[in-house]
Amino acid sequence: MEKHDLIVIGMGPAGMAVTAMAANMDLDVLSIEKHKVGGECLNYGCVPSKALLKAGEVNEVTENLKKFGINFSxxxxxxxxxEIVREKVGEISGSKTMKAFERAELIINQGEAKFVDKKVIEVDGKQYTADKIFIATGTEPLIPPIPGLKDVHRLTNLNIFEQEDIPEKLTIIGGGAIGSEMAQAFSRLGAEINMFQIDDHLVPTGDEEAGRVLEEKFKKEGIGVYNSTGINKVEEKDGKIITHTDAGVFESDEILVATGRKAVLEPLQLDNAGIDYDKNGIKINKRLETNVKGVYAVGDCNGKALLSHAAMHQGMLALMNAINPTPIKQFKYDDFLVPWSVFTKPEIAQAGLTEKEAKEKNINYQVVKEKYENYGRAIADGKPEGFVKVITNSKGKIYGATIVGEQASELIHEWILAIQHNISMFDLMMTQHSFPTISLMNKRIAEKWMMGKTNTGMVPKLAKKFI
Incomplete structure (x- = not known):
């Protein structure tokens, strides 16, 4: 039986982080991946979806050159x-990615890994053991129990990028990140899109007002958005998908299911190791360790935050905890803010609390909001849709930020830093931002907050007196 310092099961974002960092420390690392290095994010999710969105954006800009004073006949x-998307994924997942794991031993595409006991893993009939084991097996698409859905040819993120052609008509179930991104990407590449969800606004985990801005943009682009709409059954007739909904019957060439994720734990045979789990994933403590000492579960498989960057961060934290010689300073996953972004146009990004969540927590808060349409750079770029909304209080403490608009996924990082490190609105106001960057929108929010403090109460009277 082979003995290693570490065994990593799964080479998605979390497993890749553990493997690369541990191997760089000159630890003896064995990493096991049943399919492709990179997991869903690189091969079937984050990366190919952004490549397809970019193709759609290029086409949309070309078809609207007249808005910039350019005639295109x-x-x-x-x-x-x-096909271009697949080529880009292949380029990224090739030698550039694999170079980071040159110092680790890899078992790729040789079958599922399973626990024999608390410290022994078996793959393809061979057994391996290690003092520290990291489970990073991710999740798979959740197929809702809609009558007939499992009997028709359906698309998920696992196979949508393998299509040869853009479908003429595409039905999408789900209005979250995947559903919204694919709706706009395929629409801008010529597909007729109808999307259905049971929630009452797009990107339901986020701010409702932001979801409405995106919905308005979708409708202008000809995307059919049906919120609060149930699907009664799905069937296939004469090569077409027929979707029966509360809003009527719709026909399409393909149907994309984007209704969430679920952990797949059965192949691991966790019971052999006595590892606790439930329908949401593998149970962990705040150090990302399971109930079995020395066995960690990182990324989507623990159900805490189904996001690639959260998975990478958890992998890093778990490894740091695993090699820490003292229990005094441990790294807890919930000490770190988890932001998220949706890469539609306009983008949506969130850090900390939404306004709804602040209200539910009975926080004494105030909302400061600045629209993109009020800033010259956004007008010059032809991107006036959206706003920055910050949940704060009279002292400038920042509880959360919602951004919908151009470069929202980039602007959100300043608010992540502010919330996590208790940086105030005053501090942001006093930080110079290069003009005319889009990120100046963040400073404008802080200035607006300060204006609200200086134009009421005694401040105007005192200012006049001192002048």
């Missing part, structure tokens, strides 16, 4: 964007 022709 002709019409774009959609040829092979999905």
């Amino acid at each position: 002709g019409k774009t022709e959609i040829e092979n964007p999905l």
Whole structure:
């Protein structure tokens, strides 16, 4: 039986982080991946979806050049964007990615890993042991129990990028990040889109007002958005998908299911190791360790935050805890803010509390909001949709930030830093931002907060007296 310092099961974002860092420390690392290095994020999610969104954006800009004073005679022709997406994924997942794992031993595409006992893992009939074991097996698409859905040809993020052509008509179930991103990408590449969800606004985990801005943009682009709409059954007739909904019957060439994720734990045979788990994932403590000492569960498989950056961060934290010689200073996953972004146009990004969550927690808060349409750079760029909304209080403490608009996924990082390190609105106001960057929107919010403090009460009277 082979003995290693560490065994990593799964080479998605979490497993890759553990493997690369541990190997760089010159630890003896064995990493096991049943399919492809990179997991869902690189091969079927974050990366290919952004490549397809970019193709759609390029096409949309080309078809709207007149808005920038440029005349274009002709019409774009959609040829092979999905093939280009696959080529880009192949380039990224090749030698550039694999170089980070040169010092680790890898078992790739040789079957599922399973626990024999608390310290022994078996793959393809061979057994391996290690003092520290990291489970990083991720999740898979959740298929809701809609009558007939499991009997028709359906798309998920696992196979949508393998399509040869853009479908003429695409039905999408789900209005979250995946559903929204794919709706806009395929629409801008020529598909007729209808999307359905049971929630009452797009991107339901986020701010309702932000979801409404995106919905308005979708409707302008011809995307059918059906919120609070149930699906009664799905069937296939003459090669077409027929979707029966509360809003009527819709026909399409394909149907995409984007209704969430679920952990797949059965192949691991966790019971052999006595590892606790439930329907949400593997149970962990705040150090990301399971009930079995020395066995950690990181990323989506623990159900805490189904996001690639959270998975990478958890992998880093778990490894740091595993090699820490003292229990005094431990790294807890919930000490660190988990932001998220949706890469539609306009983008949506969130850090900390939404306004709804602040209200539910009975926080004495105030909302400061600045619209993109009030800033010259956004107008110059032709991107006036959206706003920055910050949940704060009279002292400038920042509880949360919602951004919908151009470069929202980049602007959100300043608010993550502010919330996590207790940086105030005053501190942000006093920080110079290069003009005319989009990030100056953040400073404008802080200035607006300060204006609210200085134009009421005694401040105007005192200012006049001192002048």
